[in-house]
Structure formats: C-alpha cells, structure tokens
Amino acid sequence: MNKLAQQGFKPIDSHTNGNGRTWTVKDKIFLGLSPGEYLSQQFKNPFNWILAVIYIVGVPIIIGRFIYGLGWVTHSSYDYPWGLFLGWGLFTMVPLSASGFMMGTTVELFGRDDFKPIERLGLLNGLLGYLFAVVFLQVDLGQPWRLIYPMFVSLGPAAVLFLVAWHVATYLSCQVAELVPAFAEWMGLPRAKKFVKSMVLGLTVAGIILSTLHQGALGGLFTYAPGKVHPLWYSSPFMWFHFLCSAVFAGLSMLIVVSTLCKWFMRWRCDQRFLESLDRLTLGISKGAALALATYLVIKIIAVAHDNDWQYIFTGWGQWYLLEISIGVILPLVLYTMALRNGSAGLARVSAFIAVAGIALNRLNTALITFNWDLYQEIPHWREVVIVITVYATYIVVYRAVLARMPILYSWKDKT
Amino acid sequence: MKKLNRRSFLKGGLAGTAVIAGTAVSKNSSAAGNFGGYPDSMGVLVDFTRCVGCRSCEAACNKEQGLPAPDKPFDDLSVYDEIQHNGQKRRTSEKAYTVVNRYEIEGREKGPVFRKFQCNHCNEPACLTSCFVNAYTKTKEGAVIYDPTVCVGCRTCMVACPFYVPAYSYSSPINPVIKKCIMCYDTRLKFGRPPACVEACPQEVMTFGKRNDLIKLGNARIKNNPDKYIDHIYGEKEVGGTAWMYLSDVPFEELGFNTHIGEQPIISYVKEFLTIVPMVLTIWPALFTGFHLLSNRKEALKNEEKTGNK
Numbered sequence: 001m002n003k004l005a006q007q008g009f010k011p012i013d014s015h016t017n018g019n020g021r022t023w024t025v026k027d028k029i030f031l032g033l034s035p036g037e038y039l040s041q042q043f044k045n046p047f048n049w050i051l052a053v054i055y056i057v058g059v060p061i062i063i064g065r066f067i068y069g070l071g072w073v074t075h076s077s078y079d080y081p082w083g084l085f086l087g088w089g090l091f092t093m094v095p096l097s098a099s100g101f102m103m104g105t106t107v108e109l110f111g112r113d114d115f116k117p118i119e120r121l122g123l124l125n126g127l128l129g130y131l132f133a134v135v136f137l138q139v140d141l142g143q144p145w146r147l148i149y150p151m152f153v154s155l156g157p158a159a160v161l162f163l164v165a166w167h168v169a170t171y172l173s174c175q176v177a178e179l180v181p182a183f184a185e186w187m188g189l190p191r192a193k194k195f196v197k198s199m200v201l202g203l204t205v206a207g208i209i210l211s212t213l214h215q216g217a218l219g220g221l222f223t224y225a226p227g228k229v230h231p232l233w234y235s236s237p238f239m240w241f242h243f244l245c246s247a248v249f250a251g252l253s254m255l256i257v258v259s260t261l262c263k264w265f266m267r268w269r270c271d272q273r274f275l276e277s278l279d280r281l282t283l284g285i286s287k288g289a290a291l292a293l294a295t296y297l298v299i300k301i302i303a304v305a306h307d308n309d310w311q312y313i314f315t316g317w318g319q320w321y322l323l324e325i326s327i328g329v330i331l332p333l334v335l336y337t338m339a340l341r342n343g344s345a346g347l348a349r350v351s352a353f354i355a356v357a358g359i360a361l362n363r364l365n366t367a368l369i370t371f372n373w374d375l376y377q378e379i380p381h382w383r384e385v386v387i388v389i390t391v392y393a394t395y396i397v398v399y400r401a402v403l404a405r406m407p408i409l410y411s412w413k414d415k416t
Numbered sequence: 417m418k419k420l421n422r423r424s425f426l427k428g429g430l431a432g433t434a435v436i437a438g439t440a441v442s443k444n445s446s447a448a449g450n451f452g453g454y455p456d457s458m459g460v461l462v463d464f465t466r467c468v469g470c471r472s473c474e475a476a477c478n479k480e481q482g483l484p485a486p487d488k489p490f491d492d493l494s495v496y497d498e499i500q501h502n503g504q505k506r507r508t509s510e511k512a513y514t515v516v517n518r519y520e521i522e523g524r525e526k527g528p529v530f531r532k533f534q535c536n537h538c539n540e541p542a543c544l545t546s547c548f549v550n551a552y553t554k555t556k557e558g559a560v561i562y563d564p565t566v567c568v569g570c571r572t573c574m575v576a577c578p579f580y581v582p583a584y585s586y587s588s589p590i591n592p593v594i595k596k597c598i599m600c601y602d603t604r605l606k607f608g609r610p611p612a613c614v615e616a617c618p619q620e621v622m623t624f625g626k627r628n629d630l631i632k633l634g635n636a637r638i639k640n641n642p643d644k645y646i647d648h649i650y651g652e653k654e655v656g657g658t659a660w661m662y663l664s665d666v667p668f669e670e671l672g673f674n675t676h677i678g679e680q681p682i683i684s685y686v687k688e689f690l691t692i693v694p695m696v697l698t699i700w701p702a703l704f705t706g707f708h709l710l711s712n713r714k715e716a717l718k719n720e721e722k723t724g725n726k
Contacts, residue, residue: 069592071587079507081572111715141569150548159547159572161546161547161570205701209701213693216696220689221575224575228578236689240689376501
C-alpha cells in the first residue's frame with residue numbers, strides 16, 4: 001500500500017470524495033479501492049503469505065484443541081496447570097496493553113493535548129491487547145462457555161482472579177467506549193461521539209482504577225504460590241506493585257513499538273500530523289517509560305532486600321534473574337536516558353523493542369520458567385506454540401484492519 | 417450453615433467496600449483473627465510406622481469414588497518402582513485420588529517407609545480462597561468438597577494448592593473438571609462414617625476422629641514412644657492446619673513432605689494485595705480527579721493572564 005500511496009493513491013479519510021459523492025460503507029471497507037483492486041493489493045503483500053501459512057497450520061490445531069481437549073495441545077500437567085496460553089496471552093499481553101490507560105490519563109486527565117496524535121493508537125493498542133488476552137484465555141479455559149460464571153452465576157469475590165475477571169471485563173467496555181469517537185467519525189454517527197465525549201473524564205478515572213487493580217491483581221495471583229515461584233520473582237508484599245509498575249513502561253514501550261511499525265509499514269495511512277509529531281511524541285513517551293523503569297528497578301531491589309533473598313543471587317537462578325534485570329530493565333533504562341539526552345527518537349525505539357522483550361521475559365519467568373523451580377521445568381508442547389502464534393497473528397490482522405480504516409493514525413477530515 | 421469464617425469475612429469486606437458500607441464488615445470482624453477450622457471438624461491421623469504398602473486404601477478409594485480401572489491392578493506392587501516426570505514418585509491423578517509411595521530410608525531396620533498421599537483438607541484451603549466461582553466448600557465435617565457444575569477450568573486452585581493435590585481431566589474436551597479426594601463426603605463423612613480408605617486399611621494406619629482429639633492422640637503416641645516417633649505431627653499447624661495429619665519415625669522431608677511450607681495459611685500471603693483493593697477504589701477517584709482539576713487550573717490561570725495582559 002505504501003507503493004500505491006507513492007503513486008498518488010489517497011485512502012478514504014472523509015465522508016465524501018472530492019466531487020461531492022458520499023462514500024458508502026462498502027467503499028469505506030475497501031478504502032476507496034474496488035474490491036478487485038483491494039484483493040490484488042492483499043495478494044501482493046508478502047506478510048499476507050506468511051499469515052496464510054500460519055493459518056493453514058494453526059486453524060486445524062485450534063479446532064483440534066476443542067475436539068480433543070487441552071491435553072492434546074499442551075504439556076500442562078497436574079504440576080504445571082498454566083502454560084504458554086496464559087504465560088504469553090494473559091500475563092504478557094495485558095501489561096503490553098497498559099498504553100490505553102496511560103494515554104487516556106496523559107491526554108484527558110493531565111490535559112497534555114500535545115499527545116493527542118498518538119492517543120488513539122494507545123487506546124486501540126490497549127483495547128485489542130485486552131480483547132486478545134480474553135481470546136487466549138478462552139483457548140486455555142477448560143470450559144470456555146462458562147466464562148460468565150464468575151460474573152453472574154457463581155461468585156467467589158474473595159479470589160484475586162475474581163478481581164482480574166471483573167476489572168478486565170469492565171475495563172474492556174471502558175476502552176470500547178473510549179474508542180467510540182473514532183468509530184463514530186468513520187461511520188458518521190456524531191451523536192455517539194458527543195455522548196462518549198460527555199463522560200470521557202469518568203471513563204478515564206475508571207480506567208486508572210481498574211488498571212491499577214487488575215494489573216496489580218495479575219501479580220497478586222502468584223502470591224497464592226509461595227514456594228512455587230522462585231523467591232527472586234516472588235514477593236508477597238511487592239508482587240502487585242512490580243506488576244503494576246512494569247506495566248507502565250511495558251505499555252509505553254509497546255506504544256513506541258507499534259507506532260514505529262505503523263511508520264514503517266502503514267505510512268500510507270498516517271497523516272502529516274502523526275508523522276511530523278511522532279519523533280517528539282516518542283521522546284515524550286520515552287521520558288515516562290524511563291521514569292517507570294527507574295522506579296521498577298528500585299522496587300525490585302527493595303523487594304530482594306525486604307525478603308532477604310540475597311543468597312539466591314549467587315545461584316544459577318540468580319544469574320538468570322540478573323540477566324533479566326540487566327537486559328530487560330537496566331539496558332532499556334540506559335538507552336532511553338541516552339536517547340532523551342541526545343534527542344534521538346531512533347535510539348528510543350531500539351530501547352522500546354528491548355523493553356518489550358524484557359517484560360515478556362519477566363512475565364514468562366514468573367508464570368512459567370521459574371514456576372515450580374524446585375520441581376522440574378516444563379517445555380511447552382509444539383501445538384501450544386502453534387496456537388499461540390495463530391492467535392497472535394489474528395491479533396495483528398485485526399489490529400492492521402482497524403488501523404487501515406478508522407481514524408487512528410490520521411484525523412477524519414469532516415467535523416462531526 | 418451460617419458459620420463465620422475468614423472467607424465470609426473477606427466476602428463481606430469486599431462487598432462492603434464495593435458499596436462503601438462499613439456495617440457488613442464490622443458484623444463479621446470478630447472472625448478476622450485466626451480461624452482454626454470448625455470446632456467439631458473431623459480428620460484422619462496417618463501413622464506411617466504402621467503402613468506396609470498393601471495399597472488396599474487405593475483400591476477402596478477407587479471403588480468408593482467410582483474411578484476408572486487402574487493401569488495396573490491394586491495388588492501389583494511394582495508401581496513402587498515407577499518413576500514419573502523428572503524422578504518424581506507417583507502422584508494423585510484424575511484416576512487416583514490417593515496413592516501410596518515407597519521411600520527407601522538408609523539405616524532404617526524395618527525397611528522402607530510407605531507414605532499415603534491424598535488431599536489434606538486444609539482448615540483454610542488455598543484452593544477455596546483462590547477459586548473465583550466458589551466451586552470449593554469446606555464443610556463443617558472438615559472435608560473440602562468441589563462443585564464441578566460451576567467450575568470454569570481456570571486451574572488457579574492447582575496453582576494455589578501448596579500440596580500439589582488437585583488433578584485435572586485434561587483429556588476431556590467437553591467437561592474437564594478438578595479431580596481430588598473429597599474425604600468420601602457424599603457417601604460417608606456426611607453420615608459420620610470414616611472415608612473408605614480408612615476403613616479398608618488392615619493395619620490401622622489411619623485413625624478417624626475429631627481433629628482436636630487426633631492431635632491429642634498423636635501427641636500421646638509421641639510421648640509414649642519418644643524414641644520411635646519424630647516429635648512432630650505434620651499437618652497440625654502447616655498452612656494453618658490440615659484435617660489429615662501424619663506421624664512418622666523418619667524426618668518428614670525424607671518422605672517428600674514440604675517442610676518449608678510455614679504455618680501461615682496461603683490466603684495470608686494474598687491479603688497484602690487484597691488490602692490495597694478498597695484503598696485504590698476509594699482513594700484513586702478523588703486523587704486523580706484532583707490532579708485533573710489542578711492541571712486544568714494551571715491552564716485556566718494561563719488563559720486569565722493572557723486576557724489580563726491584553
């Protein structure tokens with residue numbers, strides 16, 4: 001599409017074309033191309049071929065999971081009830097989606113309107129990340145059709161997972177509402193936009209509350225397993241704070257990563273306002289991420305001191321811990337700081353990619369790798385890996401489809 | 417069954433903060449201290465010095481609970497040589513709610529020790545407090561039972577159980593559920609009868625009775641045979657106490673028991689997080705609305721200055 005844009009193609013960004021013709025919904029879905037042109041565009045994209053291969057392998061295995069049960073696709077055992085679906089899909093996807101409440105807070109609450117060009121991308125990243133965390137959960141749950149049981153049928157309100165379930169669910173609807181303006185502009189529904197605008201402050205405050213609690217609660221879940229999670233990754237008083245604080249830089253770094261990918265691969269869909277402000281915004285976000293990283297590093301050290309876990313530092317697990325901290329926290333912190341000092345958005349982007357990888361490592365360490373450290377290590381089943389890749393590919397497809405259409409990376413021309 | 421325990425206290429606490437009504441909390445707060453289980457709850461004292469490893473208890477459990485036929489018959493003692501994942505001994509599974517394992521102890525004249533293993537039926541079960549659909553119940557008789565009709569299959573209880581007890585029917589695509597010993601609650605315990613395994617034991621390894629009496633009995637046995645027993649009843653205090661308790665003549669860690677488990681119930685590790693929930697719910701709205709007003713005020717001042725200068 002970038003090539004097409006260079007040849008002068010202008011994707012739809014207003015309700016009417018230059019000659020006064022109103023675009024139909026079909027036009028909007030095909031971006032102003034004819035269905036034939038659109039399809040041939042899709043065929044030319046090599047990434048779509050990779051996706052096709054993923055789906056050819058992955059979809060039958062996902063179907064198989066629901067026919068033959070979890071035992072067919074995972075190595076989840078009696079000792080390792082949680083595998084890659086939750087380790088990656090829930091525990092990693094959710095912190096990487098913290099950008100939603102971060103950007104909402106920055107723009108709507110603190111009134112930093114200079115971050116507006118990237119606010120919607122932050123919100124969308126949040127919404128889709130949560131949505132697909134739920135999809136991953138649905139693949140993992142033994143009885144996915146009972147997902148609403150903790151909501152309405154049989155309530156166990158004293159459980160941490162109860163908090164996660166309720167807060168993720170309400171926050172998900174909160175995020176849908178926050179993105180209604182983008183949808184309303186695209187579809188031409190001014191009243192819906194006005195309605196949401198009237199309660200945006202309430203939604204944002206609710207978003208902060210719900211995010212604090214469920215990001216923390218994901219860490220809180222592991223406080224049920226003292227002795228099972230390695231002491232260096234376990235700290236009953238600090239666990240929730242570690243998860244919350246790391247979600248801050250995880251969400252911000254992920255936002256830098258997706259905005260970078262948009263700049264590279266979806267340049268045709270970005271407007272001048274977005275492209276011109278991106279470097280400045282990247283550095284602004286980096287500042288937040290660097291502060292969160294510094295805070296996180298300090299509380300990680302305090303937690304080790306508080307629980308007096310120093311003796312573990314000199315074991316093999318301790319080296320693994322130090323590796324995670326050096327690569328996942330200290331390295332991005334140093335790079336972000338250098339980037340801020342030199343005003344280099346490029347370096348900030350490198351650092352964001354590393355921070356995202358670091359947070360994935362941290363969550364996988366807590367949920368999978370150091371879990372049952374005293375027992376034995378579990379290696380995920382290949383089918384489990386395939387399903388994770390397939391669901392994640394779907395996440396990318398949906399993400400791309402929304403970005404291509406709704407006014408996320410560009411602003412809608414008509415005032416609605 | 418309107419008993420006060422920590423769980424209903426927590427429930428009340430959470431519900432109370434949700435509506436910011438303090439009354440629900442204060443009514444139950446007397447139960448907030450230490451919950452030692454129901455006063456009349458039953459239990460089983462297992463004396464490993466008596467066990468000969470005949471596996472009668474496994475057979476009885478299989479029959480009583482209507483479990484599928486085992487891979488090897490119950491009189492086949494070769495199962496003791498089985499080594500599972502990473503050198504582990506046999507564990508409870510969806511097909512076996514209890515297993516007996518053999519431990520070769522160096523220097524023990526009487527030969528190996530046999531250890532029976534099943535759900536310990538904690539006074540404050542981690543599975544119960546971690547379940548977000550309330551599938552677990554601790555009955556006043558002491559059993560921890562499970563309701564498969566509400567289970568979502570999230571398996572948090574398996575993460576939470578410090579004894580690695582709950583098993584899960586991973587192979588079932590339609591109705592996978594947790595499988596664990598329920599102390600024969602439906603068929604026996606409810607009517608005051610001992611679990612099937614206890615009754616089947618030819619060696620009287622297990623004594624069924626009120627938990628409080630069993631602790632006295634255990635202490636008496638230790639006192640009368642100080643050279644024979646390790647001076648510890650495993651389960652009396654571990655993770656807040658369990659309904660099943662154990663006596664042994666070899667150190668418990670040599671029998672695969674977790675002796676670093678502590679005396680705190682698992683829920684007490686989680687409480688530190690749970691206490692922040694009402695705080696965030698009440699403080700955050702005011703705090704962040706305040707931030708918003710402040711940041712707006714700065715702008716309003718700026719605008720005022722501008723118009724003032726004009």
